[in-house]
Amino acid sequence: MLNLERIQKAQQRMKQQNIDAYLILTHDDYIYFFGEDRYQPRAIIPAEGQPIVVTFSGEEEEVRESLGVEDVRIFGSVGQQIKDVVQVMRGMIGKKEKLTIGVQMWFSTPAFLLNMFQRANPMVNVVDIASVMDELRMVKDASEIALMQRAAEIAVIGMETAVKTLKAGITENKVAAEIEYAMRKSGGHGVATPVFVNSGIRSGWLHGTASDKVIETGDLVVIDLVPRYKGYCANLCRTFVIGDPTVKQFNMFETYKSAQAAGIEALKPGAKMREIDAVAKQVFIENGYGDFYIAGISHSIGLSFEETPAPTIHPGDSGIQISDGMTVTVGHPVLSVPGTGGVRLEDTFHISNGAAQPLTAFPSELVL
């Protein structure tokens, strides 16, 4: 069912900012307003009036019923879909010369669709809708926290499976298969990023995936999980060693663990994102790893894996202040040392009652 309160708040902001409508092309904001997901999330929220969902004729009845949306534009082909959107734009323009339409400008917005929309609607001026949506989505309500808590529990089940499965001789892909299966069986709805199982030289990668590489004794293995529950994400990352750690591996792990702990300690209402970075970096420096520190140890999380504030992507976000109700991870960037590999630990927190309350609860131990 659509969330009228959220829609009204967005409309109020749109009016203040002279944005005529928000064209939704991504899953996160579609779920935020309509409470459920679709393979093709396409909707228009005008600054005034009823939201319009654009969907396929075979889904019309069900959309009307489940969302309680009156104006459902239906299409029988993809060509029709864009025509329907153009028609809505024409209906909105009235006596104006140009329409100002907000669009989300983030990774999952398809450049193809935005380009097609702009070519089909020359009377439209596209602006970034972040100025409307960021403030709304940054602070989560109780229903959102409950879904993120469930996602966090699913992440923990995934990590428990990793611990049971990891051993020398198994491929990264086999470990990922077991993790994914366990998370799905426990109610997860897929993942926001592919399950990372990065071992040996691959543990030092900034990102990763699961490959056909065989995990060997002595390997550092980074397991990074971002399961979804009803669209909402939680992030849990741990690093393990296969067999006995070397002194260097142990030192890197202890450094990261201390840096993460310092970051969590700093994660309080009123603190700026950059302060979390600063205390974590200090621990890296004190342990001789200052040159290996990558800025962005903390980012917001919710319907997207990384959302505003995300200094990990927008360095400017490092000036944003933490406040009660935000959900933030600590431990994002890898400590990557050429020749040894990488270490990462990441957890998800809910800022509540003046402190960071962990949503992901899993021990941080290097040795399996």
Next chain:
Amino acid sequence: MLNLERIQKAQQRMKQQNIDAYLILTHDDYIYFFGEDRYQPRAIIPAEGQPIVVTFSGEEEEVRESLGVEDVRIFGSVGQQIKDVVQVMRGMIGKKEKLTIGVQMWFSTPAFLLNMFQRANPMVNVVDIASVMDELRMVKDASEIALMQRAAEIAVIGMETAVKTLKAGITENKVAAEIEYAMRKSGGHGVATPVFVNSGIRSGWLHGTASDKVIETGDLVVIDLVPRYKGYCANLCRTFVIGDPTVKQFNMFETYKSAQAAGIEALKPGAKMREIDAVAKQVFIENGYGDFYIAGISHSIGLSFEETPAPTIHPGDSGIQISDGMTVTVGHPVLSVPGTGGVRLEDTFHISNGAAQPLTAFPSELVL
């Protein structure tokens, strides 16, 4: 290891079309040229000279070694990454006023990155690289067919698992979990689209996903699988009924099966994409379902789930001719009848020796 022959062919076309470089932002073309995938596929192929891979410092050594690429630009943060790209652009412009840079304009190209690139490089004119890439990627070589054959075998394993798992009382999500697990365990590298398990009213959806809906006796269930193997996709879709089919369900299934067979029969070198649609639609009409026919029963497949020719997305592609070496699916759109549900069957073919050779081999039976 990078594929020099493919790079040279692309460079030749770029020079003919006065495109100064191709900025790669998507997995498919990255894999096409470099033979492997990365979480952030970022590279520049200039019309002349060595390709440049943009990657994180911790991955530099491994990238150089595995790809055989000399010019690897490294970055220590995301801010650095865009600066590196700007630097390359400045180095390329010489005495020109504007650089013409090709970018893939498809669903997986992030609007966010393209927007950031354009703002950071005002001296750049962005054009669609399809005019270079489509012709290259449309015809597959033997190594590509081998990978798609493996992906097809993995899809068959997934569908066998679906048949074993489907029953009244189980949720769509549980069925998806078993399918995904079986495909991963047999060597699959994830999926190009989420596993669809669409039952009951949801079977009539144009697309779908797996939900928490409980599958019931009498439900039509559409299972649509697009596993990847080393980046390459194969598509296999089947529809089943739980329990005994009604006459209507049976008729819809038989209509779709006949329409698909007619399409496969028409899938020959020299035929245009629209001819496959025409014969399939004729079968729908003859069986009284003409009004329910959605254009686009066939699309090319390879490193992307849907790639040129894809009349399913670009109606203009329906004029493209089939030729030997192409890989094409038949059976894409749902036959959706309000009140009854939907039926879809889809298979992947390799055009070889003048006919459509199936890559996906699985019986089409409505009853489990």
